[in-house]
Amino acid sequence: MAAKLIEISALGKSFAAPGGARHQALAGIELSVGAGEFVSILGPSGCGKSTLLYMIGGFVAASEGQIRVDGERVTGPSPDRGPVFQEFALFPWKTVLQNVMYGLRVQKVPREEARQRAMDLLDLVHLAAYADFYPKQLSGGMRQRVAIARTLAYRPRILLMDEPFGALDAHTRTRLQHELLGIWERDRKTVLFVTHGVDEAVFLSDRIVLMHGGPGGIEEIVDVDLPRPRVRADLIANRRYQELVLHLEHRLESMQAGVGS
Numbered sequence: 001m002a003a004k005l006i007e008i009s010a011l012g013k014s015f016a017a018p019g020g021a022r023h024q025a026l027a028g029i030e031l032s033v034g035a036g037e038f039v040s041i042l043g044p045s046g047c048g049k050s051t052l053l054y055m056i057g058g059f060v061a062a063s064e065g066q067i068r069v070d071g072e073r074v075t076g077p078s079p080d081r082g083p084v085f086q087e088f089a090l091f092p093w094k095t096v097l098q099n100v101m102y103g104l105r106v107q108k109v110p111r112e113e114a115r116q117r118a119m120d121l122l123d124l125v126h127l128a129a130y131a132d133f134y135p136k137q138l139s140g141g142m143r144q145r146v147a148i149a150r151t152l153a154y155r156p157r158i159l160l161m162d163e164p165f166g167a168l169d170a171h172t173r174t175r176l177q178h179e180l181l182g183i184w185e186r187d188r189k190t191v192l193f194v195t196h197g198v199d200e201a202v203f204l205s206d207r208i209v210l211m212h213g214g215p216g217g218i219e220e221i222v223d224v225d226l227p228r229p230r231v232r233a234d235l236i237a238n239r240r241y242q243e244l245v246l247h248l249e250h251r252l253e254s255m256q257a258g259v260g261s
């Protein structure tokens with residue numbers, strides 16, 4: 001069998017804890033992700049979703065095991081793995097266009113080409129008319145679309161998204177979910193999408209990695225066998241969609257009930 005784009009084996013992470021102890025945040029993670037797959041990581045708060053994503057991004061070093069991307073061991077960040085994290089704020093002193101151009105200029109893309117690529121991406125996220133605005137003049141949803149465009153500008157093969165729509169209102173979140181699926185269907189990037197929203201995970205994903213805490217590990221991997229393209233309003237009445245949502249909600253609930261604190 002051909003190697004998958006991302007191969008994670010025996011991955012673990014521990015942090016220093018008070019009193020010189022170690023806190024085991026993740027242990028024994030085994031996961032393969034194929035090129036072009038949309039995989040969500042779902043689990044209770046504190047189970048290690050962000051830590052796993054940061055390790056794949058190369059922002060946090062593994063304590064045990066390894067991650068390979070295209071056969072190469074991950075030892076640090078790469079423009080091939082583009083983060084869209086909530087806390088990755090835009091530069092407030094740069095315009096929308098300058099924010100999207102920034103990474104391209106750092107990569108020495110000539111100014112005119114960088115400008116054109118950035119404008120094309122702003123068009124894609126429906127923000128071309130806001131190119132000269134500053135981030136503080138935009139809504140939360142618009143800012144997150146700028147952040148997505150800024151990451152897409154690098155042309156990463158893999159998008160790493162950590163609850164990117166978590167802070168948005170339900171209507172804006174649904175819109176951005178549709179936009180993200182549109183981008184993904186066009187470019188077939190590999191997406192790893194962290195969320196604690198069951199319906200969001202089922203709507204977006206090919207597979208859902210359900211995690212448990214204490215220490216963090218994979219509880220179950222669920223195949224989302226729903227046809228595409230998916231329309232949110234149609235899915236709500238879809239029997240299989242309902243089964244998947246119910247199954248995951250039950251699993252999450254029983255995990256939370258099992259946490260004694």
Ligand SMILES: Nc1ncnc2c1ncn2[C@@H]1O[C@H](COP(=O)(O)OP(=O)(O)O)[C@@H](O)[C@H]1O
Nearest residue numbers: 015016023025044045046047048049050051052
């Ligand atoms: N930099 C850090 N230092 C110490 N502990 C950390 C650090 N980052 C995360 N942790 C711990 O690792 C565990 C998983 O955290 P995190 O990955 O943020 O979970 P999630 O994203 O699923 O909510 C938590 O117990 C958290 O306290």
Ligand SMILES: [Mg+2]
Nearest residue numbers: 049050051162
């Ligand atoms: Mg997190």
